[in-house]
Amino acid sequence: MSAVPDRVHATLRVNGEDQQVSFAPYKTLLEVLREDLNLTGTKHGCELGECGACAVLVDGEPLLSCLELAVQCEGRDIQTIEGLAKGTELHPLQAAFADHGGSQCGYCTSGMVMTAKALLDKEPAPSRERIREALAGNLCRCTGYQQIWESVESAAKALREGKR
Amino acid sequence: MNAPAKPREKTRFDTIGKPRRRVDGRAKAIGQTRFADDLVLPRMLHAKLLRSPHPHAIVESIDVSRAQAQRGVHLVLTGAEFPVPYGIMPVSQDEHPLARERVRYVGDPVAAVIAVDEQMATEALQLIDVKYRKLPTVASPEEGLAKPEPRIHDYGERGNIHRNQSYEFGDVEEALARSDHVFEDLFFYEGNTHLPMEQQASLASVEGDGKLLLQSSTQNPHYLHRQLARVLQVPAAHVRVIATPNGGGFGGKCDPGNHEFVVAKAALMLGRPVKICLTREEVFYQHRGRHPVLMKVRTGVSNDGRLTAMHLQTLLDGGAYGSHGPASTFYTGVLTPVTYELPRFKFEACRVFTNKPACGPKRGHGTPQPRFGQEVQLDKIAERLKLDPAEMRLRMVTQPDSLTASWLHVGSTGLAECIRKVVEMSGWKERRGKLGAGRGLGLACSTYMCGAGVSIYWNKMPHSAVQILLDRSGQVTVYCGATEIGQGSDDVLAGLVAESLGIDPGWVRCVTGDTGITPIDLGSYSSRVTIMMGNAALQAAGRLRDTLAAAAAEALDTLPDRVIFSQDRVFAAQDAGKTMSFIEAIALAEAKFGTLAAVGSYAPPKPPGRYKGAGVGPSPAYSFSACVVETEVDEHTGWVTVPKIWIAHDIGRALNPVLARGQVIGGVYMGLGEALMEEQAFRRLPPKLSSALVHRNPSMLDYKSLTSLDMPEVEVALIEYPDPNCPYGAKEVGQGPLLPVMPALANAIHDAVGVRIDEIPITPDKVLRALEKKEKGEAPRVGPESFPSVPYPAPTFVLPPWEGGDGNELKGQEGRKAA
Amino acid sequence: MMRMPWFGWQSPATIAEAAKILAGEGPQAMLIAGGTDLVPNMKRRHQTPATLVSLRRVAELRKIANGAGLTLGAGLTLTEIVDSAAVREKYRGFWQAAAQVASPHLRNMGTLGGNLCLDTRCTYYNQSLEWRKAIDYCLKKDGETCWVATASKRCVAVSSTDSAPALISLGAKVKLVSAQGEREVAVADLYKNDGIDYLVRKPEEILTEVVLPDAQGWRSTYWKLRRRGSFDFPVLGVAAAVKLAADGTVEQARLALGAVASRPFLVDKGGEFLKGRKLTDEAIAEAGAIVASRAKPMDNTDLDLYWRKDVVGSFVGHALREIRGDDMRAMRMRIARQAL
Known part of the structure; x- marks a missing residue:
C-alpha cells in the first residue's frame, strides 16, 4: 500500500501564472482553487458533478473542478473566471452576461461563462441549438436560460466583430 | 416657516424603463461577488452538523467525549447549549438549533463539531454516540389526521394538526x-423545493468591539437578527447580520436555519470565526x-x-x-x-x-x-x-x-x-x-x-426604510436593509434613487442587507421589496430633492417647485439655459443646510378587512x-x-x-x-x-x-x-x-x-x-380520488361588501341568519 | 462541501506498469480515469480505496486505430468518441449513445472504459453515507436487505451505461489486460446480472480497448429514455443494429437493452424474429413486444417502473423505424431534446 502524505506540493498553471501550492491530497481542483489559491470565483453547487457551477477550463476544455483531482492537474493549463477579463476590461461574454440578464443571482455565472468561452473559442457563430447543447451541463435556477442564450449570442457577435 | 414647495414629479424618465446593466452585474460576471462561502477570516474554524438518521425518536443520550478528544476539534455542541427555541413566526417557536429531546425528521440536527477544517469536522461527527428511542412516524397528512398519537409537537390545534381554520x-x-x-x-x-444554486453558508465572528457578526446567505437578515438575539440571549444591539448576496433564494433562505445559530454560538464561545456551508443534501433537509x-x-x-x-x-x-x-x-x-x-x-x-x-x-x-x-x-x-x-x-x-x-x-x-x-x-x-x-x-x-x-411579528412600525447620504463628491450612498437574492433589489434601489435625483445610477452606491448599518427592511419575501423599499427610497430621495431644489432655486433664479433634476444636472423649468451640475447643487445645499442626508420609510395601507x-x-x-x-x-x-x-x-x-x-x-x-x-x-x-x-x-x-x-x-x-x-x-x-x-x-x-x-x-x-x-x-x-374527513372548525363568518358587511365577523348562527 | 476520503496516489505511464501496481496492491487499489463515476462514489463513501491508480498518463489508452473495424482506446473521453468521424459515420448507434451520456462536461472528462465499467446504480445506493445509515444500508453496500426487492438475495442495482448496449448491438469486444496476460471478451459477455458483482473483469484487470467489427452493410441506432435532455442516466436504452439486404429484408439484427436490469443484454429472440423479414409496421410492433417482454425495470431509478416497462415497445419502434429510414428527427428532438 502506498503511503498517504498529509500534503502534496504541486505547481499549477492557473490563468497563465505558475502557482506553487501545497494541499491535502484528497482535494479536488475546486477545493484547491477556492481554499488554497483563494480563487473563489469558481462556485460549487453539489460537488458531485450534477450542476456545472464549478466548471473551469483545463487545457481549453470545460471540466467540472469538483470531480477533477488536483494532483492530476500539474502541468495543465487551468483557466478560471478570474482570468478572463483583460485588466479591467471585461471579456465580451462577461459584459454580455451583465448587460442582457445572463446573470441574476450570479452563482452559476462563472461556470456558464467559462463553458460558453470554450464553445465560442471553437465555434464563433453557434446556433441557438448549439448554445443550448453546450450549456446543457450548467444548471441555472434563476434565468430560465433564455437570457443566457441571448448573452452568449450577443458576445459571439461582439467577438466576431473584433470587439476583443 | 412654510414647508418648501415641492419640485414637480417627473413625467419623463431618464433611467426607469430603459434596459440597463444591473448595478451588481459586473461583479457577478467576473466572479468577484462574495457569497457567504467565499468569505475567509483569519483563524477561521469550520462547523459540521450531525443529523438524525431517524424520522422520529427521543434522544436518550449524547456522548461527545470521543469527538471532543479528536485531533483538530475545538468544540462539540449539543442541544444542551440551546435552551431557547426559535421559529420564523411568533406563533410557531418550535425549533431548536440542535435537538434537545426529540428528533422529528431524517436530517434533524442533533450535534455540531467545530474543527480546524471540514474534513476533520466531518470525521469527528462519526465519533459522537447518540442513543435514540424510536417513535412511530407520520408520513402524510391523512395519516396524521388518523393518528393523533404520538404527537410530533405538544402544541397546535390537537393531535398532529398544526393549524386548522x-x-x-x-x-x-x-x-x-x-x-x-x-x-x-x-x-x-x-x-x-427551491434548489437555489448556492447552498446555505454562514460565517460567524466576534468583531473588534466584542459584538457578534453573522454573515449569511439569508433572505431575511432582520428576522434572523431578532431570532439570534433571542436564542443566544444577547442584546439585539450586540448582534449584526449581514445578508451576503444570495446565490438564489426563492423562499428557501427566509427561515432562520439551525446552522446559523450553531456557528454564531460557536464563535461567541471560541472567540474565533466559524464558518459552515451546507452540503446539497442538507439543503434538501433545510427545505421550507x-x-x-x-x-x-x-x-x-x-x-x-x-x-x-x-x-x-x-x-x-x-x-x-x-x-x-x-x-x-x-x-x-x-x-x-x-x-x-x-x-x-x-x-x-x-x-x-x-x-x-x-x-x-x-x-x-x-x-x-x-x-x-x-x-x-x-x-x-x-x-x-x-x-x-x-x-x-x-x-x-x-x-x-x-x-x-x-x-x-x-x-x-x-x-x-x-x-x-x-x-x-x-x-x-x-x-x-x-x-x-x-x-x-x-x-x-x-x-x-x-x-x-402585515409584518411577520405584530408592530406598527415601517416595513422598509431607506437612508440616503449625499457627498460633496457627488456620490450618493443609499442604505437599506433590503437583501439582494438575485432578483435585482440593489438595482431597483439604485435605479429609483437615480431617477428621482436625475442622476446616472452609476453615481449611486448601495449598502444593503446589513443590520449593523442599514435601516430596517423586513426582507426579500412576499414580493415586497420593489414596492416597500421603493416607496421608502422615493420618499428619502424626494426629501433630498426638496433640499437641493431649495438651495439651487435661488442660483437658478427660479422657485423651488420649478427646479428639474435630470441628466446629472439641475435645471430651471422655464429656461433650460439656467442650469448647474448635480455636484454644484450639492455644494450649494450643503453650504446652506449642512450635511445632506434624508430618510424615508414605508408601511402598507391599513387593509379594509377587520375580522x-x-x-x-x-x-x-x-x-x-x-x-x-x-x-x-x-x-x-x-x-x-x-x-x-x-x-x-x-x-x-x-x-x-x-x-x-x-x-x-x-x-x-x-x-x-x-x-x-x-x-x-x-x-x-x-x-x-x-x-x-x-x-x-x-x-x-x-x-x-x-x-x-x-x-x-x-x-x-x-x-x-x-x-x-x-x-x-x-x-x-x-x-x-x-x-x-x-x-x-x-x-x-x-x-x-x-x-x-x-x-x-x-x-x-x-x-x-x-x-x-x-x-x-x-x-x-x-388525480386524487378522495378527500379525507378533516375536522375543520366552524367558520368565521363575514358578509361580503355587497351584502351589507362592514368587514367584521358576524358572530354565531344568529348573526348569520340575520344576514 | 462533499470531500474525498484520504487515498494514496499512483500515476503509471504504461498499461504494464499500471497492471503491475494493481497486482501488487490487490483489491484495495482502484483504477481512476475520468473520475466522473468514482469520485462522486468516493465522496459518498461507496468506495474508499487505499490507492488510486490513475490512467491519465497512459498514452496507449488513447489510440484510435482503423483496421477491418475500429479499435478505440478505453482512455478516450466520450467527447473524443463523439468527435470521431469514423464512429459517427460507421457506428451511428454507438455515436448516439456516447453523445447522450450525462452532460457535456462529464463527457469531456469521462472515458469510454469508465462508461463501460460504470458502477451499477440504485436510488437506495447512490446516496451519502448518512442517508444510507438512515435506511440501515442496503445489500449492495454495508447492509443485508435489498430495499428494492426485500425478498431478493441478489442486488438489483441497475446497469446505467449508455455505450454498452450500443456496443453489444454492434458486436464489439473489449480487451482486458492484467499482469498475468490479456484476454478479449465480447461486450455482451462483459456483464453479469448482479448489481454487486456486475462485471466479469477481475479487480486486477484493466479494460484497455474496445474493438468494433467491420460495420459494412449495418445500420445502427440508440434511443435513450431519461427525464431531461442532459445529466440523467438512462432509465431505458434501446440499441439496434440491423444488416439489411438491398430489398430491405433483414439479414441480421441485434437488439440490446440497457437500464432495465443489472446488466445490459442482447434480446436474441428479437433479432431472430426480424431475420428474414422486412421492417413492416407489423414486424416492428411484434419485435417491440418481444423485446419489451424481456425488460424488468425495478423501482430503483427515476420515473414510474410500470411506465418504463410500458414504453419499451415504443422505443424499440423508434429505433427500428429510424433504421428503416423513416424521418425520426421530430421524435428524436422530443425525446433527446437534440438532433442526433
Missing part, C-alpha cells in the same frame, strides 16, 4: 344550491419549500359562465416544524378571490405535522396549489359550457379599485389586458384546436401580492399574469414536451426591462419545472423491516430541474398600467409569473389529447394512465 364570506351553500351548475373537483399538488396540498374545490357557475360561489378545502403536509406554516395555510386560499369576481367564498384549511423536513414559503407561497386547482377547474367549466376559456375569464376579471368577498382591496389590474395579449401572441383563436393530433394550447391566469400587508385573520392576503397592490402553454403529447407513451410558452404580466411599470423580463422567464422556468418534474418526494421502507422515512432524491441529479435543453422559448409581454401605490407605478414580478404555468400546461394537455391530469407534477406515466382510461371509456382523468 375556516372562513366563510357570505352563505356559500345557499349560493351553490341556486347555481345552474356546481363543479366539484379534487386536485393534488406535490411538494417541491412548497407544501404538498390536497384540494377540494366546489364552484357554482351560472349558465353564462359566471362564478356564483366557491367552497375551497385544503389539506397541507407541513413537515416536522411550524416554519411559515400558519401563513402558508392562509395562502392556500386567501388570494383565490383576487382574479375573478366571486360573490361568495368559503375557505377551509388544515396543516398537519409529518416526520419530514419542514415545508414553508417557496415562490408563490401557498398560492400555486389552489391556483392550479381553480384554473384547471375553470377549463373544465368552459369545456362543459362550451365557452372559450379566454373569453370566459375575460368576462369575469375583477375590476380596478374593487373589493373581494373576503375584503381584499384590488387596486390596479391589467388582467384583462394580459389575457388579450397572450391570446394575441399565441394565436389562440386561430390555432387552438387546429394544431393536429397530440398538440394543444392551454391558458391560465393568476395574481400575486406586492408585499404582505381576525384579515391580516393575511392584503397587499398595497396585486400583479396579474396570463399564460398560454403549447404542448405536444405522444399518445403511445404519454411523453409531454413544451415547445413554446407565451406570458403577459401586469407589472405596473418595468423599472429595468431586462431584469423584469428575466424575472418573468425565470418564474415560467420554475413553474414549468414544477409542472413537469420537480418533486420533494419521500420513501418509507416496509414498516415490518424498518422505520425509515427518507428523502427520495436529495441531490441535483435526482431532484429534476430543467436544463438548458429542456427549457422552451418564452415570449414575454410586460403590461404596464402604473399602480398609484407603487414606486413610479412598479408592481412585483418575482413570483407572479410562476403561477399560471402549471394549470396552463394541464389545460394544454387536455386540449392536446383530451385527458385531465389533476395532479402536479404531470409525469408521462400519469398521462399514459389517463390515455388508457380514455381508451377504455373510463373517465379520462388522473
Whole structure:
C-alpha cells in the first residue's frame, strides 16, 4: 500500500501564472482553487458533478473542478473566471452576461461563462441549438436560460466583430 | 416657516424603463461577488452538523467525549447549549438549533463539531454516540389526521394538526344550491423545493468591539437578527447580520436555519470565526419549500359562465416544524378571490405535522396549489359550457379599485389586458384546436401580492426604510436593509434613487442587507421589496430633492417647485439655459443646510378587512399574469414536451426591462419545472423491516430541474398600467409569473389529447394512465380520488361588501341568519 | 462541501506498469480515469480505496486505430468518441449513445472504459453515507436487505451505461489486460446480472480497448429514455443494429437493452424474429413486444417502473423505424431534446 502524505506540493498553471501550492491530497481542483489559491470565483453547487457551477477550463476544455483531482492537474493549463477579463476590461461574454440578464443571482455565472468561452473559442457563430447543447451541463435556477442564450449570442457577435 | 414647495414629479424618465446593466452585474460576471462561502477570516474554524438518521425518536443520550478528544476539534455542541427555541413566526417557536429531546425528521440536527477544517469536522461527527428511542412516524397528512398519537409537537390545534381554520364570506351553500351548475373537483399538488444554486453558508465572528457578526446567505437578515438575539440571549444591539448576496433564494433562505445559530454560538464561545456551508443534501433537509396540498374545490357557475360561489378545502403536509406554516395555510386560499369576481367564498384549511423536513414559503407561497386547482377547474367549466376559456375569464376579471368577498382591496389590474395579449401572441383563436393530433394550447391566469400587508411579528412600525447620504463628491450612498437574492433589489434601489435625483445610477452606491448599518427592511419575501423599499427610497430621495431644489432655486433664479433634476444636472423649468451640475447643487445645499442626508420609510395601507385573520392576503397592490402553454403529447407513451410558452404580466411599470423580463422567464422556468418534474418526494421502507422515512432524491441529479435543453422559448409581454401605490407605478414580478404555468400546461394537455391530469407534477406515466382510461371509456382523468374527513372548525363568518358587511365577523348562527 | 476520503496516489505511464501496481496492491487499489463515476462514489463513501491508480498518463489508452473495424482506446473521453468521424459515420448507434451520456462536461472528462465499467446504480445506493445509515444500508453496500426487492438475495442495482448496449448491438469486444496476460471478451459477455458483482473483469484487470467489427452493410441506432435532455442516466436504452439486404429484408439484427436490469443484454429472440423479414409496421410492433417482454425495470431509478416497462415497445419502434429510414428527427428532438 502506498503511503498517504498529509500534503502534496504541486505547481499549477492557473490563468497563465505558475502557482506553487501545497494541499491535502484528497482535494479536488475546486477545493484547491477556492481554499488554497483563494480563487473563489469558481462556485460549487453539489460537488458531485450534477450542476456545472464549478466548471473551469483545463487545457481549453470545460471540466467540472469538483470531480477533477488536483494532483492530476500539474502541468495543465487551468483557466478560471478570474482570468478572463483583460485588466479591467471585461471579456465580451462577461459584459454580455451583465448587460442582457445572463446573470441574476450570479452563482452559476462563472461556470456558464467559462463553458460558453470554450464553445465560442471553437465555434464563433453557434446556433441557438448549439448554445443550448453546450450549456446543457450548467444548471441555472434563476434565468430560465433564455437570457443566457441571448448573452452568449450577443458576445459571439461582439467577438466576431473584433470587439476583443 | 412654510414647508418648501415641492419640485414637480417627473413625467419623463431618464433611467426607469430603459434596459440597463444591473448595478451588481459586473461583479457577478467576473466572479468577484462574495457569497457567504467565499468569505475567509483569519483563524477561521469550520462547523459540521450531525443529523438524525431517524424520522422520529427521543434522544436518550449524547456522548461527545470521543469527538471532543479528536485531533483538530475545538468544540462539540449539543442541544444542551440551546435552551431557547426559535421559529420564523411568533406563533410557531418550535425549533431548536440542535435537538434537545426529540428528533422529528431524517436530517434533524442533533450535534455540531467545530474543527480546524471540514474534513476533520466531518470525521469527528462519526465519533459522537447518540442513543435514540424510536417513535412511530407520520408520513402524510391523512395519516396524521388518523393518528393523533404520538404527537410530533405538544402544541397546535390537537393531535398532529398544526393549524386548522375556516372562513366563510357570505352563505356559500345557499349560493351553490341556486347555481345552474356546481363543479366539484379534487386536485393534488406535490411538494417541491427551491434548489437555489448556492447552498446555505454562514460565517460567524466576534468583531473588534466584542459584538457578534453573522454573515449569511439569508433572505431575511432582520428576522434572523431578532431570532439570534433571542436564542443566544444577547442584546439585539450586540448582534449584526449581514445578508451576503444570495446565490438564489426563492423562499428557501427566509427561515432562520439551525446552522446559523450553531456557528454564531460557536464563535461567541471560541472567540474565533466559524464558518459552515451546507452540503446539497442538507439543503434538501433545510427545505421550507412548497407544501404538498390536497384540494377540494366546489364552484357554482351560472349558465353564462359566471362564478356564483366557491367552497375551497385544503389539506397541507407541513413537515416536522411550524416554519411559515400558519401563513402558508392562509395562502392556500386567501388570494383565490383576487382574479375573478366571486360573490361568495368559503375557505377551509388544515396543516398537519409529518416526520419530514419542514415545508414553508417557496415562490408563490401557498398560492400555486389552489391556483392550479381553480384554473384547471375553470377549463373544465368552459369545456362543459362550451365557452372559450379566454373569453370566459375575460368576462369575469375583477375590476380596478374593487373589493373581494373576503375584503381584499384590488387596486390596479391589467388582467384583462394580459389575457388579450397572450391570446394575441399565441394565436389562440386561430390555432387552438387546429394544431393536429397530440398538440394543444392551454391558458391560465393568476395574481400575486406586492408585499404582505402585515409584518411577520405584530408592530406598527415601517416595513422598509431607506437612508440616503449625499457627498460633496457627488456620490450618493443609499442604505437599506433590503437583501439582494438575485432578483435585482440593489438595482431597483439604485435605479429609483437615480431617477428621482436625475442622476446616472452609476453615481449611486448601495449598502444593503446589513443590520449593523442599514435601516430596517423586513426582507426579500412576499414580493415586497420593489414596492416597500421603493416607496421608502422615493420618499428619502424626494426629501433630498426638496433640499437641493431649495438651495439651487435661488442660483437658478427660479422657485423651488420649478427646479428639474435630470441628466446629472439641475435645471430651471422655464429656461433650460439656467442650469448647474448635480455636484454644484450639492455644494450649494450643503453650504446652506449642512450635511445632506434624508430618510424615508414605508408601511402598507391599513387593509379594509377587520375580522381576525384579515391580516393575511392584503397587499398595497396585486400583479396579474396570463399564460398560454403549447404542448405536444405522444399518445403511445404519454411523453409531454413544451415547445413554446407565451406570458403577459401586469407589472405596473418595468423599472429595468431586462431584469423584469428575466424575472418573468425565470418564474415560467420554475413553474414549468414544477409542472413537469420537480418533486420533494419521500420513501418509507416496509414498516415490518424498518422505520425509515427518507428523502427520495436529495441531490441535483435526482431532484429534476430543467436544463438548458429542456427549457422552451418564452415570449414575454410586460403590461404596464402604473399602480398609484407603487414606486413610479412598479408592481412585483418575482413570483407572479410562476403561477399560471402549471394549470396552463394541464389545460394544454387536455386540449392536446383530451385527458385531465389533476395532479402536479404531470409525469408521462400519469398521462399514459389517463390515455388508457380514455381508451377504455373510463373517465379520462388522473388525480386524487378522495378527500379525507378533516375536522375543520366552524367558520368565521363575514358578509361580503355587497351584502351589507362592514368587514367584521358576524358572530354565531344568529348573526348569520340575520344576514 | 462533499470531500474525498484520504487515498494514496499512483500515476503509471504504461498499461504494464499500471497492471503491475494493481497486482501488487490487490483489491484495495482502484483504477481512476475520468473520475466522473468514482469520485462522486468516493465522496459518498461507496468506495474508499487505499490507492488510486490513475490512467491519465497512459498514452496507449488513447489510440484510435482503423483496421477491418475500429479499435478505440478505453482512455478516450466520450467527447473524443463523439468527435470521431469514423464512429459517427460507421457506428451511428454507438455515436448516439456516447453523445447522450450525462452532460457535456462529464463527457469531456469521462472515458469510454469508465462508461463501460460504470458502477451499477440504485436510488437506495447512490446516496451519502448518512442517508444510507438512515435506511440501515442496503445489500449492495454495508447492509443485508435489498430495499428494492426485500425478498431478493441478489442486488438489483441497475446497469446505467449508455455505450454498452450500443456496443453489444454492434458486436464489439473489449480487451482486458492484467499482469498475468490479456484476454478479449465480447461486450455482451462483459456483464453479469448482479448489481454487486456486475462485471466479469477481475479487480486486477484493466479494460484497455474496445474493438468494433467491420460495420459494412449495418445500420445502427440508440434511443435513450431519461427525464431531461442532459445529466440523467438512462432509465431505458434501446440499441439496434440491423444488416439489411438491398430489398430491405433483414439479414441480421441485434437488439440490446440497457437500464432495465443489472446488466445490459442482447434480446436474441428479437433479432431472430426480424431475420428474414422486412421492417413492416407489423414486424416492428411484434419485435417491440418481444423485446419489451424481456425488460424488468425495478423501482430503483427515476420515473414510474410500470411506465418504463410500458414504453419499451415504443422505443424499440423508434429505433427500428429510424433504421428503416423513416424521418425520426421530430421524435428524436422530443425525446433527446437534440438532433442526433
